[in-house]
Amino acid sequence: PEAYRYMCENVRLNRVGDKVIPILGDAREAVKGIEKADRVLMPLPEKAREFLDTALTALKPEGGVVHFYDFGREPDPFSPSLHFLKEKSGRRVELLGARKLRSYAPRCYHIVLDVAIS
Known part of the structure; x- marks a missing residue:
């Protein structure tokens, strides 16, 4: 709240x-019964993977942008999350941007991937 x-x-x-x-x-x-979104924020990294299907349901049929928050480990904190999005969505995923937001644990970061999904 x-x-x-x-x-x-x-x-x-x-x-x-x-x-x-x-x-x-x-x-x-x-997301049931609402207009379809052209942008979905998924700001809870602990649950983002669990709710990807819901985020995809919320997007317009032609697709949109998803801000996917996750945890990433060095040496490559972004690739596993991007691979997950591509594999689980079954749709075209284009990386628009990726950022480390803050350190979460040694060599582990709270990250966000901005992706276009169509």
Whole structure:
């Protein structure tokens, strides 16, 4: 609930209420019956892999952008996550960007991959 409150405040402050719809609830239930999204944020790295199918369901049929947060280990923190996305989605995945967000443990990072899925 706190993260949702902050998201709503951020939407208001940035005046993007016509483009961003914060949804509070179980993601598997929340995506049912809503308009399809052209952008999906998956900010919980502990559960991102478990909810990839839900994120893909939320995308428009022609695809969109997924911000996939995960954990990555050195020496290559990004490739395993990208491979997972390509293998599990069964769709075309194009890497738009990848960043280390913070150190999580020795040689392990909280990362985000920005990918176009079509």
